[in-house]
Amino acid sequence: QVQLQESGPGLVKPSETLSLTCTVSGGSLTNYYWSWIRQPTGKGLEWIGYIYYSGNTNYSPSLKSRLTMSVDTSKNQFSLKLTSVTAADTAVYYCARLLATAVPGATYNYHYIHVWGKGTTVTVSS
Amino acid sequence: DIVMTQSPLSLPVTPGEPASISCRSSQSLLHSNGYIYLDWYVQKPGQSPQVLIYMGSNRASGVPDRFSGSGAGTDFTLKISRVEAEDVGVYYCMQTVQGRTFGQGTKVEIK
Secondary structure, rough: OOOEEEEEEOOOOOOOOOEEEEEEEEOOOOOEEEEEEEHHHHOOOOEEEEEOOOOOEOOOOOHHHEEEEEEEOOOOEEEEEEEOOOHHHHHHHHHEEEEEEEEOOOOOEEEEEEOOOOOEEEEEEO | OOOOOEEOOOEEEOOOOOEEEEEEOOOOEEOOOEEEEEEEEEEEOOOEEEEEEOOOEEEEOOOOEEEEEEEEOHHHHHOOOOOOOHHEEEEEEEEEEOOEEEEOEEEEEEO
């Protein structure tokens, strides 16, 4: 079964760029949507965005100006870059895979988060 | 942006008894295809979240049938028919009709 593993620096300085990678094992990136979600310590979940294996993206409006997601199918990885970070970006960051399910009568699918990584903690501090 | 509001934020439950969580959205989650664009997730202690319900009322694979989702428009409910000790955790609703937005979470704990 597919497994996801987040990796990247655990400490980032304010105003710098947060970079994370999610490595997918046990499956291919092809034909799936891939997502990032974060959770500040002791708080709720915040959706960051998702990317299709072909590179199409959908970002949270509140993060869009600082956010870039990318896919590397040759390495079976997808990545997140968040610029100009502040303490408010301190959180556990999860990568996830969306599963497609048919919508009756429609030519498109519905996608929900089906597989999650274990999460990686990122602290923004000088 | 669509705002999701859950209640209660804390829910003490008795094993064997039913439980219910409410989720309200600031805009309708009814897609033009006639289906509800809302998911429910649970995050058990020390774990990553996992899906329970998608498209408002569809149980994900492997989810016990004591969990059910319902609702229309802007008002939705997750029901647990008979709570078990393993159901402890934080439950989140998430709208998917316009990007994605989570509710604040409802912490379910045993009395």
